[in-house]
Amino acid sequence: MESLTNRKKVLEQKPMTFAERMYLPAILSGLTITLKHFFKKKATIRYPEVKREYSTNFRGIHSLKRDEEGRERCTACGLCALSCPAEAITMIAAERKPGEEGLYREEKYAATYEINMLRCIFCGFCEEACPKEAIYLDGDIPPASFDRENFVYGKDKLVEPIHKK
Amino acid sequence: MSEKVKVTIDNIEIEVDPGTTILNAARMIGGDVVPPAMCYYSKLKGSGGKCRTCLVKVSQGSAKDPRPMPKLVASCRTTVMDGMVVQNITSPEVVEARKGVVEFLLINHPLDCPVCDQAGECHLQDLSFEHGKDQSRYEFKRRTFEMVDIGDKIKLHMNRCILCYRCVFTADQITDNRVHGILGRGDASEIGTYISKAIDNDFSGNVIDVCPVGALTDKTFRFKNRVWFTKPVDAHRDCDKCCGKVTLWYKGEEVIRVTGRKDQYGEVDEFICNTCRFDKKKTSDWTIEGPTKVDRHSVISSNHYDEKELLPVIDRKIF
Incomplete structure (x- = not known):
């Protein structure tokens, strides 16, 4: 049958010459390629000790931000939890008491704020939904662990530390 | 004629x-x-x-x-x-x-929807979403007031008030003498109860329901949860003061808020008394009728993926 593309190549199979039948030249040329790679730059890195640079739009562990005066920006509005397609975020709101103005930005704040990193798909919707610019996925990859409980990140792990000037 | x-x-x-x-x-x-x-x-x-x-x-x-x-x-x-x-x-x-x-309505409105308990069922939010512009040309300071407690159950955020006078008319209808009104004129006008005097009436809680914005909010529900994380359920009880027909707002198996039943225009069918609203927050106090019909496009019905999954308090045999 005539081929559709006319690009078919008919392969001729000639019997091997004596030199080819020796195999040694082919083996040697293969070994030189292997030897050359010993002196080339390695393609891999030693991961946990050495880390590659992340791309600028990489999304890792969330962090809850503070404002210029070190107050927590999150006001527990629940829009991150509402937008979360994996339902990974839960929070309990509380009212700011007099005297806590230096800790929290608004009169309401998140008393507990938990993200389940096993549920989270790192889509970044929470970051987009946040009206207070309080949550950003600017962290690392969540580290491995033996226990599931260790993947539920509370405020102790999420809120960024107060900047020291 | x-x-x-x-x-x-x-x-x-x-x-x-x-x-x-x-x-x-x-x-x-x-x-x-x-x-x-x-x-x-x-x-x-x-x-x-x-x-x-x-x-x-x-x-x-x-x-x-x-x-x-x-x-x-x-x-x-x-x-x-x-x-x-x-x-x-x-x-x-x-x-x-x-x-x-x-x-104009948004000129003095603080836009603190992330904090406000009314967010999700706020008429001003819906209105500005549907009819408003996305920017304001107002450049001056918004008027600010201190928060006021009207009685021990109602909180007044005068900042959020749009001076619709609904609560004033409610107070006029439920009491004989005028206890709740507007003080000041024009830009300085504010809702007041004469030296924060409590409206002690069995129906005073209805000012929360009639308020189209978050100016008058339920203190027992304050910052408890966002409206869209709660599930509304119609219920009734025998009440000697009011009709006893309410909407219960559930979070899990806990009643966190009781409101009057609202129609599609956000108006309550009948006013309910303060006992029903503030004191009866147990499932055993109520006879459950079934889930409240919520508009599919409302934020209250969002994230409720499985509509057939009823709350455990609702009797499955009815449906």
Whole structure:
């Protein structure tokens, strides 16, 4: 049958010459390629000790931000939890008491704020939904662990530390 | 004069009783024709005419006098005439004017929706989403007030108030003497109860339900949860003071809020008493009727993926 593309190549199979039948030249040329790679730059890195640079739009562990005066920006509005397609975020709101103005930005704040990193798909919707610019996925990859409980990140792990000037 | 009058709203003709307002005639038609209303409340006598969001264009006054009305009119205060032709969303003038009204209403509104408990069921939020511009041209300081406790169950955030007077009319209707009103004039006006005096009446909690914004909120529900994470359930109980028909708002198996039953315009069917509203927060206090019908596009019905999964308190045999 005539081929559709006319690009078919008919392969001729000639019997091997004596030199080819020796195999040694082919083996040697293969070994030189292997030897050359010993002196080339390695393609891999030693991961946990050495880390590659992340791309600028990489999304890792969330962090809850503070404002210029070190107050927590999150006001527990629940829009991150509402937008979360994996339902990974839960929070309990509380009212700011007099005297806590230096800790929290608004009169309401998140008393507990938990993200389940096993549920989270790192889509970044929470970051987009946040009206207070309080949550950003600017962290690392969540580290491995033996226990599931260790993947539920509370405020102790999420809120960024107060900047020291 | 008991004959019905004919009125045309957005090219839809309807016959209504004489003396009906344009707004109520439009509500009889229903759908997109209904002008939004922030201050008018059908259960409150004398309400309406304050917020101007229900502005419509009357392009033909009546059959006898077919001249158009010179300015846009407030549909909640204008009664229909025979042969009247009204334009609501079909008139670009009305749509433009409504944008301006929303901008004016938002001038002093703090836009603290992330903090406000009303967010998700706030009429001003819906209104500005549907009719408003996305930017304000106001550059000056917004007026600010201290928060006031009206009694131990109601919190007044005067910052959020749009001065619709609904709560004032409610207080006037439930009490004999005037205990709750507006102090000051113009830009300085504020809701007040004369030296934070408590409205001690069995029905005072209804000012929370009638408030279209988050100015009057339930202190027992304050910051407990966002409205869209709770599930509304219709329930009733035998109450010697009120009808006892309410909506319970569940979080898990816990009743975190009790409100009156609201219709599609956000108006309660019947006022409920403070005992039902603030003190009966156990499932055992109530007879559950079934889940409240929530508009599919409402934020309250969002994230509830499985609609068949009923709350454990609802008797499965009924459905």
